Amino acid sequence: MGRFWHIIRRDLQMAMKQGMDSFMVVMFFVIAVVLFPLGAGPEANMLARISAGVIWVAALLASMLSLERLFQTDYEDGSLELLSLAPYPLEAVVLAKVCAHWLTTGLPLIAAAPLLAVLLNMQTEGFVILAAALALGTLSLSLIGAVGAALILGSRRGGVLLSLLILPLYIPVLIFGVSAVDAAIGGFPMKAQFLILGGFFLAALPLCPWASAAALRQALE
Amino acid sequence: MLHRFANPARFMRLSGVLLPWMAGAAIILVAAGLYMGLFVAPADFQQGESVRIMYVHVPNAWMALFSYTAMAVASAVALIWKHPLADLAAKSSAPIGACFTFLALLTGSLWGKPMWGAFWVWDARLTSMLVLFFLYLGYLALYNAFDDPTRGARAAAILALVGFVNVPIIKFSVDWWNTLHQPASVIKMGGPSIDSTMLWPLLLMAIGFNFLYFWVLLLRMRGEIHANKIRMIRLRQVHG
Numbered sequence: 137m138g139r140f141w142h143i144i145r146r147d148l149q150m151a152m153k154q155g156m157d158s159f160m161v162v163m164f165f166v167i168a169v170v171l172f173p174l175g176a177g178p179e180a181n182m183l184a185r186i187s188a189g190v191i192w193v194a195a196l197l198a199s200m201l202s203l204e205r206l207f208q209t210d211y212e213d214g215s216l217e218l219l220s221l222a223p224y225p226l227e228a229v230v231l232a233k234v235c236a237h238w239l240t241t242g243l244p245l246i247a248a249a250p251l252l253a254v255l256l257n258m259q260t261e262g263f264v265i266l267a268a269a270l271a272l273g274t275l276s277l278s279l280i281g282a283v284g285a286a287l288i289l290g291s292r293r294g295g296v297l298l299s300l301l302i303l304p305l306y307i308p309v310l311i312f313g314v315s316a317v318d319a320a321i322g323g324f325p326m327k328a329q330f331l332i333l334g335g336f337f338l339a340a341l342p343l344c345p346w347a348s349a350a351a352l353r354q355a356l357e
Numbered sequence: 358m359l360h361r362f363a364n365p366a367r368f369m370r371l372s373g374v375l376l377p378w379m380a381g382a383a384i385i386l387v388a389a390g391l392y393m394g395l396f397v398a399p400a401d402f403q404q405g406e407s408v409r410i411m412y413v414h415v416p417n418a419w420m421a422l423f424s425y426t427a428m429a430v431a432s433a434v435a436l437i438w439k440h441p442l443a444d445l446a447a448k449s450s451a452p453i454g455a456c457f458t459f460l461a462l463l464t465g466s467l468w469g470k471p472m473w474g475a476f477w478v479w480d481a482r483l484t485s486m487l488v489l490f491f492l493y494l495g496y497l498a499l500y501n502a503f504d505d506p507t508r509g510a511r512a513a514a515i516l517a518l519v520g521f522v523n524v525p526i527i528k529f530s531v532d533w534w535n536t537l538h539q540p541a542s543v544i545k546m547g548g549p550s551i552d553s554t555m556l557w558p559l560l561l562m563a564i565g566f567n568f569l570y571f572w573v574l575l576l577r578m579r580g581e582i583h584a585n586k587i588r589m590i591r592l593r594q595v596h597g
Binding site: 283287288290291292293297300301303304305307308311343347350351354355 | 436488492494498499511512515519526
């Protein structure tokens with residue numbers, strides 16, 4: 137367990153030192169959302185209706201931005217190879233790196249989301265649910281994204297390829313995340329959506345580190 | 358058993374014998390199925406003549422799932438036992454499956470226009486089929502994204518297994534959600550609920566499409582083996 141925290145702390149420290157990564161992800165998130173009122177027109181009712189979807193789509197794209205670098209830098213400087221040789225399961229290394237990724241990108245997105253909801257004129261009933269659904273959903277996004285990030289190591293055109301691999305797998309999280317917020321705004325029960333989002337998370341929690349570790353092993357061979 | 362057929366030389370001999378039979382069976386069955394579906398089977402009392410799109414649409418959709426399942430199984434075999442032929446089978450299956458998926462989506466949207474009044478609706482079955490199409494494209498893109506072809510093969514095999522979660526979702530999407538797409542009427546508990554005059558041409562088409570799949574699969578695998586041989590000969594010329 138100590139080593140698990142150690143890897144998280146190391147990744148967080150590196151993110152702090154580089155500093156700009158989390159900030160740029162949030163900036164991208166904000167700018168992408170701001171484009172919608174400019175593109176689709178500032179009519180308040182229409183913005184309120186699409187607000188949940190717009191924020192979720194922008195969060196999806198933003199959390200994908202930093203994924204490419206999840207294993208890339210460690211792969212290039214050789215530390216990934218050392219981590220894989222350590223007497224410690226590679227799956228746990230992946231899980232620790234996913235936690236660090238979520239802390240540096242998922243968490244800032246959740247913090248920024250209510251502000252954007254205000255800009256898009258979302259009804260206040262949706263705010264808490266939006267944050268809660270994003271919290272549960274972005275965990276799954278980081279886990280699924282790790283598989284893609286591991287698969288593209290050493291390939292040509294990594295970033296574009298990553299979006300092609302990962303976005304289709306993000307769709308279920310998007311559907312139920314948006315549906316939970318819309319249900320909350322409309323005054324409907326939203327337990328089912330949260331149970332499904334939780335189910336995605338619980339399924340991704342063991343499967344994604346396993347698949348990512350398999351992908352990393354074949355990348356390091 | 359697996360090892361006996363994993364030998365490329367034996368595979369070339371066997372597939373050479375099988376190819377014409379597969380081709381013949383595919384052509385005869387699809388021709389018979391088309392004739393029965395277009396001329397013999399009755400028009401639907403609700404949908405009229407446009408129900409005949411079903412005889413092309415449903416086999417395409419089945420084969421889209423079948424190809425992905427075959428690709429995932431071949432990928433698992435390739436990852437676990439490292440059979441070179443399994444890699445080739447998975448790689449050759451992907452473009453065929455992508456074509457089946459595209460045709461299922463295309464015929465479905467042509468059928469949807471007269472029935473639902475729209476080429477496309479965002480229900481669970483259609484969306485999950487679209488995701489399947491993207492998965493095929495992602496698989497092919499990943500396969501070809503590496504300079505070292507064996508790296509591409511292994512990365513793509515892992516992706517194929519990850520994407521397999523979508524297959525049961527597609528199959529049961531019409532039962533789990535209230536969708537515009539009609540629920541399963543052939544493969545379900547308690548036997549098919551479709552009339553035998555419509556079931557027979559549908560089954561003929563489905564089996565014909567299956568032979569078509571294996572025919573094209575064997576052709577593609579043989580092509581890959583020949584391409585590998587040519588690459589080897591070229592390499593030897595360069596180094597020799």
